[in-house]
Amino acid sequence: MEKSTSPKQIFIDPVCFMKVTPDKKDFTFTYKMRTYYFCAESCRKAFETNPDKYLESKSSKPKGWWGRYLERLNKATGGKSQKCH
Numbered sequence: 028m029e030k031s032t033s034p035k036q037i038f039i040d041p042v043c044f045m046k047v048t049p050d051k052k053d054f055t056f057t058y059k060m061r062t063y064y065f066c067a068e069s070c071r072k073a074f075e076t077n078p079d080k081y082l083e084s085k086s087s088k089p090k091g092w093w094g095r096y097l098e099r100l101n102k103a104t105g106g107k108s109q110k111c112h
């Protein structure tokens with residue numbers, strides 16, 4: 028029962044825009060009270076080095092931040108899933 032098709036919360040790797048499930052607890056980084064998930068250690072380190080470069084937001088409103096985030100994601104991937112490795 029490890030593989031579930033039911034909708035789970037999906038996080039987006041802010042560095043490469045890959046979708047990351049919360050199962051991947053190995054590559055997380057908490058910044059400004061928010062936990063980010065990454066597909067790999069290299070992405071986590073890149074974010075850790077300069078989080079603001081990847082966020083580009085003052086994150087006053089989480090929803091606005093997330094909406095812009097998804098917009099950028101759609102532009103970056105063209106709606107397709109993407110791999111950075």
Ligand SMILES: [Zn+2]
Pocket residue numbers: 040042043044045065066067070111
């Ligand atoms: Zn990545």
